[in-house]
Amino acid sequence: MKTAIYPGSFDPVTLGHLDIIKRSAAIFDKLIIAVLANPRKKTMFTAEERVELIKLAAEGIPNIEVARSDRLLVDFAAERGSFIIVKGLRAVSDFEHEFQMALTNHKMDNRLDTLFLTTNYEYLYLSSSVVKEIGILGGDVSAFLPQSVIEKVAQRFKEWGAHDGGRD
Numbered sequence: 414m415k416t417a418i419y420p421g422s423f424d425p426v427t428l429g430h431l432d433i434i435k436r437s438a439a440i441f442d443k444l445i446i447a448v449l450a451n452p453r454k455k456t457m458f459t460a461e462e463r464v465e466l467i468k469l470a471a472e473g474i475p476n477i478e479v480a481r482s483d484r485l486l487v488d489f490a491a492e493r494g495s496f497i498i499v500k501g502l503r504a505v506s507d508f509e510h511e512f513q514m515a516l517t518n519h520k521m522d523n524r525l526d527t528l529f530l531t532t533n534y535e536y537l538y539l540s541s542s543v544v545k546e547i548g549i550l551g552g553d554v555s556a557f558l559p560q561s562v563i564e565k566v567a568q569r570f571k572e573w574g575a576h577d578g579g580r581d
């Protein structure tokens with residue numbers, strides 16, 4: 414069985430993420446979405462909330478698992494026995510960082526390979542941080558989010574209003 418891992422912050426999951434999830438799930442027998450819980454990275458949603466939002470967004474896709482990861486990706490991959498990492502590439506600006514990460518992970522564990530899927534051009538511009546910036550300032554973010562998470566995410570934006578900070 415070919416299993417791949419799609420890691421990220423998903424703070425919150427967007428239509429761009431969901432597109433990569435759907436396309437990877439169609440390629441592999443199983444896709445594990447690894448929600449990275451990095452205590453040094455401020456997030457708007459806790460790791461548990463991010464996991465729940467992805468589960469809601471990806472409901473109906475049978476061959477996925479959504480898991481929280483508190484550790485290095487190489488350790489998570491070894492624990493799961495899955496050595497294919499899937500990443501989405503939006504623009505040249507993503508490339509340098511992703512390329513560095515892919516090489517570093519391969520150096521740390523040479524069983525690991527990273528596969529890049531190009532973004533759907535519809536979502537080329539889309540990132541969680543842009544959605545947060547719009548949402549916190551009261552903008553309508555429904556065009557950027559999976560239908561099933563819009564209400565929950567919009568509620569958080571309302572609570573946050575003008576104050577910033579992070580949790581997790």
Ligand code: ADP
Pocket residue numbers: 420421422423424427428429430433499500501502503507531532533536537538539540541542
């Ligand atoms: P971001 O805050 O930029 O969305 P994440 O860590 O949540 O960052 O992203 C996880 C993975 O999803 C990364 O590989 C990222 O390149 C990819 N990704 C994020 N948004 C998109 C998009 N709109 N199209 C394609 N891939 C995307």
